Amino acid sequence: MIAAAAAAILCFVSLFVFISTRTVRAGEEKEALARQLADSLSVGAFILKNNKFIYVNDSLCQLMGYTPTLFKKMKWQDIASIQSSEETAEMLKMFREKKSEKFSGELVGIKGDGSKTFLKVNAHRMKDSPQGDAVLISGTATPVVNMGSDPDNEDGGRKPGIDTLTQLPGVIELRRKVLHEVLEGGAFSFALVLIDVDSLNRVNDTIGRDAGDQLLIEASKRLSGCEGDRVYRFKGDEFALLLEDVTREDAIQHMERITKEFAPPLKLFNTPWYESVTMGASFYPDDADNGSQVIEFAKAAVHFAKQVSKGSYQIYNPGISRRLKNQLELEMDLRHALSRGELAMYYQPQVDLSSGTLVGTEALMRWVHPQRGVISPGVFIPLAEEIGVIEEIGEWALKTACRQTRLWNEKGLLFHVSVNLSPKQIFQDNLVDMVRSVLKQTGLAAKFLQLEITETADADLIMMSKKLSEIRDLGIGISIDDFGTGYNSMNYLKSLPLTQLKIDQSFIRKDYYNSHNMALIRTFVDLADELDLEVVAEGVETGEHVRFLKTVKCDLAQGYLFGRPLSAANLLGQLPIISKQINQNVIRSS
Incomplete structure (x- = not known):
């Protein structure tokens, strides 16, 4: 019976598509006959155009409790329950991408009164519309009995339409x-x-x-x-x-x-x-x-x-959809950025202000997108956390920075390297094992590695302290980045096994450099000294900055005065220029 019904409805759809390319009068006559045929079926029958109902027969209206007028305002997703959302999405995707011409399976549908019913659905992808701008799907839907469960009680016997936890309508x-x-x-x-x-x-x-x-x-x-x-x-x-x-x-x-x-x-x-x-x-x-x-x-x-x-x-507003579409495209690209070789590490010099020597770098990741150009970590790191690829990207960054630093060390350049940990990386279960493994694979001595963390308002400091203490036990330094800009700075200093404090660049860059910020910097350095923490000042751009930092006994400086973030090869090429800047602004100012 079902097979015969399916054949009949397919015949109807063939006529429906055929008449759309013929004269109106002839089409109307054939359409009337086809509709009579479909309406005489005892099984529910439908036609979808781009997933939207354009025809339903009387049996389907009676089965589901919707009028024909209401059906035509709906898409297939409107009658599919959450329990069947994956199957529904897969069916529509197969038809849209032309991966399959037929679908047969059981789905849970939502009736007009809010109750659910098991449906046996047979659907067939017809040819595209004559204009080529639509996907036509025909099918039948029949109720299934004796499935062994009640579709309205899939979540433990709740009342149809009522959420059991909150007692609100669902x-x-x-x-x-x-x-x-x-x-x-x-x-x-x-x-x-x-x-x-x-x-x-x-x-x-x-x-x-x-x-x-x-x-x-x-x-x-x-x-x-x-x-x-x-x-x-x-x-x-x-x-x-x-x-x-x-x-x-x-x-x-x-x-x-x-x-x-x-x-x-x-x-x-x-x-x-x-x-x-x-x-x-x-x-x-x-x-x-x-x-x-x-x-x-x-x-x-x-x-x-x-x-x-x-x-x-x-x-x-429509702009939101465009922005989210753009973000979705960026997400898809980011998932493949590592395998495509689009991620790169750049290194910014760090200078010892007491000795006037280049002692290390901060490793900064960049995404070199083939169409969008260079994308900063401030854009793609939160995205990587959101879509679940931060562990893979973070491990690659750590491994790349450690390997490069070991190569520099072998050439007599005894640099240390600072690598950023994102908030989600800190709480990944295998963080300590991963760091230990990277040091072993790259051959970098732990004393040359510093891991940087950034304040977050809702961090679990107890768990964070436990993780970071294990990392400290490996001989690795722990730095708090962007110090002075967060809500939790004092708690971080009190709770975590830190070895270094990095003063945020907003306190010293020339646009913000004033007596108020100078007083704060002096306070930060004194506080770090009391806690036996090394101090790095970011955003150093002028000789005046260096002279002030030396006066307050800041340990290290990092900023455009000594160099922008550079690739490993370019950093080596820029060493003479960096040395000249150090000589002019650090050594001679002593």
């Missing part, structure tokens, strides 16, 4: 409201606001899942207290807010009110917990044509807002 109910009450109900417009609980992942990872669940419960109470707002548990660390018939100004007021609601601390196991939420909003019909697009654009807006600042909000 994503299924949100979808039902959007499709039935808003679109078909005739509401002129609506806004969807996605609300991301900023610290949930950190709470889950550091305190535990129970604490994370408690945080979500408390956040849901705070959101539910916003009078007049319809709140849903979206998924993971996100909630959703559906606002009907609102302007952009109205939506902004709602988001500002939510921000204020989270200003007082929440209660996390009877302990005050300060939490922020980041929000993104999109609008129908101003921004999006359908429900799926509204969600997609709201996700883009909240993602963009998180990049700007946690605790902020963003209204969607």
Whole structure:
């Protein structure tokens, strides 16, 4: 029966495609016959054009509980549950990329009342539209019984549409409201606001899942207290807010009110917990044509807002999609940058101010992109952390810098090298073993290596201290970079096994060089001296800077006065010029 139905619907689609290239009158007659054939089938039948329903028969409407009008406002993704999202995405990708002409499998669909049903789906990729601008897919969908489980109870027997943890309506109910009450109900417009609980992942990872669940419960109470707002548990660390018939100004007021609601601390196991939420909003019909697009654009807006600042909000605009598309392309390129040989190490000289000698370098990574040119680590390192390639890139950087420094040492240039560790690298499980292995592979003595860390506001200093102490036990130095610019400087000095303090360049570069910053630099040097830490000043650009730093007994200097970051080969070639600068600005100023 199913095979016959599938054959019939394929016949219908063939006619549908055929008539689009013929005369209108002849086409209308054939289309009417084809529709009668499809509507007579007892199985659900559909046609998708670029994943959007352009035809459904009566049986599918009855099976799923949507009207034909509503179906035509929907994409396939709108009726596929989260349980089937991977299979759905794979099916559509296969058809789009022409890797397969057919699909057959069981999927979980969402019905009009919010409940779920198991579906046996047979789909076939037809030829592209006559204009070549669309992918046509035809198929049948039939209910499957005796699957051994209830699709509405895949998560432990919850009520359909209700999130068991927060007791808020869930994503299924949100979808039902959007499709039935808003679109078909005739509401002129609506806004969807996605609300991301900023610290949930950190709470889950550091305190535990129970604490994370408690945080979500408390956040849901705070959101539910916003009078007049319809709140849903979206998924993971996100909630959703559906606002009907609102302007952009109205939506902004709602988001500002939510921000204020989270200003007082929440209660996390009877302990005050300060939490922020980041929000993104999109609008129908101003921004999006359908429900799926509204969600997609709201996700883009909240993602963009998180990049700007946690605790902020963003209204969607087309520029966000362009920027995120650009970022996605950059992510894809970064995944292959190492294998393509696009990463390079540059070395900036460090000069001993007491002896007037070049004693080391800071190794700085650059990405030489074939189209975009040189990309700084400030751009691609956070991206590498986000997409999970930082360990691979970080190990390559350490290995390259250590190998090069050993080669210099063999030539009689007894340089040390400073290599940056990103925040996520510090907490990787195999960090100590990786560092030990790199030293063994490259043959560099541990005393010539310094690892630099940067302050982060939410660092676990106890765990960090344990890791860094193990690294210190190998004979490697630990430096705190950009000192004086973070929120946690004193705690870092107190808690971590540091050997060096690097004063941030913003205190000494000529644009900021003044009596106030000079006093701070003097204080930093005195503090480091009391703690028996070596001091490096970054951003040194003039002889005046050198004379002041020597006066306050700063140990090392680094900056454009002695050289910009250079490749290993260029650094050797520039040694005479570097020596001349040292002689003029360090030795003669003594």
